[in-house]
Amino acid sequence: MIALVDYGAGNLTSVRKALTALGADFIVPSTPDECRNARGVIVPGVGHFGATARLDAPWRDAIGGVAASGTPLFGICVGMQWLFEGSDEAPDTVGLGAIAGRVARLAGDGEQRLKVPHVGWNSLEFRGRARLLQGLTSGAQVYFTHSYAAPVTAECVAATTHANTFSSVVERGNIFGVQFHPEKSGDAGLTILGNFLEVCA
């Protein structure tokens, strides 16, 4: 059973539908304790980093605890940003800190018409092997919608460039994250979600 964490993130319905389509056994826990028995935890997200403030102490402790015990943890978009230490978008909101580094605003490039927010389909440039990316090839296109992004760190297994190059997929041990929306990225996205379910199986 997978725990899909509801902290008011706007894409909960979409992630739920995608998991249902994949035949996943999942719950939306109403208390942090319900995460403790899960085989995997998904933190969705879209919009503002400040929304993760609702993942306050009991939730942070429960999710951090299961991740520390080896349970796979998957952050999507703002949920992935939350895996880092924090974001310039909401400096007072502290991230989980499972991955070192800070999320910063994309610069864009007016001359090249690279706008921010970065909205649309962009490609994943693979950087090494990743369980999350099984069945896909470098250059696969996925749907992004964000203005802030995580730096390229040792955990980066795929990067994307939109004026800046940023981490679009991170993976280290049982910690996984994607900056894009696998629940909105057609077949490529479903493959990635399915890979996470495989990791949890």
Added chain:
Amino acid sequence: MLAKRIIACMDVRDGQVVKGVQFQQLRHAGDPAELARRYNVEGIDEVVVLDITATLESRQALARTINAVAREIFLPLTVGGGIRSEDDAAAAIEAGADKVSLNTAALRQPDLITTLARRYGSQAVIVAIDAKRRDGGFAVFVRSGTTDAARDAVAWAKEAESRGAGEILLTSMDRDGTKAGFDCEMTAAVSDAVDIPVIASGGAGSVDHFADVFTRGHADAALAASIFHYAESSVSELKRYLRTHGVAVRL
């Protein structure tokens, strides 16, 4: 490289897609979920569902339609048509929409843009602008194009951005339904004035119209309806054409 997006729009009434070409007016264009499934296979990048009746009764039908489409395809889904309040937007998003498109309501109560952007994020809020050329500028109209809003499209787009809109859906009333091509000058004027993506709409009739609006029109995305419904031009053919003409697309 960020791909230019191709968006299919479905005008929906009583749970059916209705926008057709003139000589097929009596025929429904089909079931929304079925059409969405076909578009997905063909490689559409996004889908917009527009409730063209937007009556109280149509609200429930719309929620069922959104739900059915969102179950079929795992692509960004925008819902528009008669979204007048935070509750209307919440209902659409709960049913499975990723973004809502505001038109008349955004001009009447611009605070709604900000309210929704705060609640769902800017990426969930599209401001739709219907405009036509007038006196060297672009005049905005509301209430399905029937009422002069006494605003200029470029100025209004900038204001919408500053209030929290995440994208602009710009429809040329001069070109809508004509299949004479997008209004590239108007699209470029708005796209150059804002930092958020601009979706061009109105006038798509052939594959080269799309190439035009992405190059001369500086559009980030292009939207069309009947050209896709009746498979006059399949999405995959369109995208192959665009790629050979130097436009980055998702294939």
